[in-house]
Amino acid sequence: MSALSGLLIADFSRVLAGPYATMLLADLGADVVKVERPDVGDDTRSWGPPYADGEATYFLAVNRNKRSIALDLQDPADRETARALVARADVLVENFRPGTMDRLGLGYDAARELNPGLVYCSITGFGTGEGADLPGYDLIAQAVGGLMSVTGDGATKAGVALVDVVTGLHAALGVLAALRHRETSGEGQRVEVTLLGSLLSALVNQSSAYVAAGVVPKAMGNRHPSIVPYEVFGTADRPMVIAAGNDRQFRTLCAVLGRPDLAEDDRYATNAGRVAARETLVAELSDALARRTADEWFTALTEAGVPCGPINDLAAAFDLAAALGLSPAVDVDGVGQIANPVRLDATPAEYRLRPPALGQDDAWVREILGR
Template sequence: MPGALSTIRVLDLSRVLAGPWAGQILGDLGADVIKVERPETGDDTRHWGPPFLTDDQGRETTESAYYLSANRNKQSITVDFTRPAGQQIIRELVQQSDVLIENFKVGGLAAYGLDYQSLKTTNPKLIYCSVTGFGQNGPYAQRAGYDFMIQGLGGLMSLTGRADDEEGAGPMKVGVALTDILTGLYATIGILAALNHRSETGQGQHIDTALLDVQVACLANQAMNYLTTGKAPARLGNAHPNIVPYQDFPTADGDLILTIGNDTQFRKFAEVAGHPEWADDPRFASNQARVANRSVLIPLIRQTTVFRTTDEWMAALEPAGVPCGPINSLDKVFADPQIRARQMQIAMEHSLAGSVPLVASPLRLSATPVHYRQAPPLLGEHTDSVLMQRLNFSPEDIARMRASGIL
């Protein structure tokens, strides 16, 4: 069964995470994605290790775990497009492509005639998605942008970490490159919107996606907490600024997360906890009151949760309809029966390792399901086949260009 985007061809000139993440999503949805990399070195993340993938004998391969996370369902070709012959290869591939993704500095590709203004004359229907740190305009446009920096500059770190009056206080980044991931998702949404517009008008367009814009947009309720009050929210550790109780609590053998979203759930929790009086106490009876009196309520809950194990609390709270859960390490995540039932870990054939474990796509489409066709490719693994099939290059043409360093 063909994927939802099986008629779409994507040329992915991006590297690291945000752009490749968008390319992988499009590939998972069926698009034919060609990843263009630098000869010899390739995508920066190929070298971001350890860890590296090991084969069935336990020997390390050259494929980093980081690279493997974002490059499934792509073909890899190596082209030096700083040289005229390489630029011509890209232009010929653009003529056959629907989408181009790039994450070079603003204006970086113009020197090679590979910017949007140049390529739209080659293919007026081209959807050209630029992913940068700060966007195509503004005083920071020429700066390089990396996820960690943007988490700080964009305010996320000011909201993440222990409160100032707690031990270990201070701003903290999120444990994964979340801004890159969110930018990849927004880039994908923009590409899909542009494809729909093109189907209506026949026109391509330029998509300007910036990590900083995405980070600010995803501040969500915290941004509105500031905009409606003029007061910058403070760090609350694992607590929620607008909902109480909505945080972690100690148990007899670990931790328990409570995410109580309404007053009915709080009443049920109070009953299970052996303190039904809490639900009728005017200090705690409504969420608004609980937020105002969190400094009183939270210690009371903590004094109660330590007398049962995490599993005992979950066994009592789940039947009562009180949202709760453990804090799992990744070994427990991938052993979780729900994760297994949803098949969130897959394995694909790999030319070096025999098999590579991967995290599945979370998309479940009934008519056009995700297909896993190609493991993250080796550097330049498909250069010959793509150039011969797409551009009618002969083996001699390819050998000559490879000898000259173009491929």
């Protein structure tokens, strides 16, 4: 039996943050019913190319292990079916604009009347107060939430909708905590997660620099504000990263590079000194690294215990994960899927269902609802 077997999740979310959260819960055994608009479905069904056999890979990425029912929530009959689903569910997840579910008669207060034990998770961009009218797009959150100010050389977004992903993780964590509370109290509750709040939390040391010390971090490209060397270096053929996080690793790095004198230099003896003398030290290290290839340095430095690695594309990244025995991809009824990264000995993730066609489970859902 899976960890979340027996749980029914009514998934009114679309695009990324909500669907990612519900897929993670589905992998752990929950039955997820994805409510979609008739004829159109989740926006990501049309977000291509790329496609796999005519299906958008974006949609395929976050919707396995779910069942789809197409409901027009403006239609009274379909809305009653949605209410029946809410009354039957253990968890509801939604990421409409604030107020939308209330106007549909499916808001938290109405849902609680139907189902007092319901865990009701709302995902918004900027909350339900003053930020209710701000659009909850990942790119907007990256911009106004500070991530772009510290990424790359400034005004650079992450290469994936990272804020949505982090928010989905927080949503799944909040749902699990609320379910645990329900086990002991019998009470459901509201779980609220925002893109902005999740991003500020995920900025960890950068946010802490501001909150605790009043320091406003700036973009430093691939460099770390507090550790040197911890960045991208060129080699004889392609770039690699080196992350020497302590004095011992730095001394080992210098020895492998054939420059033990750098570790003996008073300017570089401590991390604080290396941060202060960053430019001169990086120039010395760059000269030494230019003598061999990235793969040669990766082998030599890794064997010596210095954290490093070549900059891989995704194909090489998946190859590495496979070579390390991490099984990064799975096949679910002929659809390639990214494996759930959580490993549980007793109740591992399961891949029961491929991402559904729009409305394919209408009959199944209506049967369990007695409709």
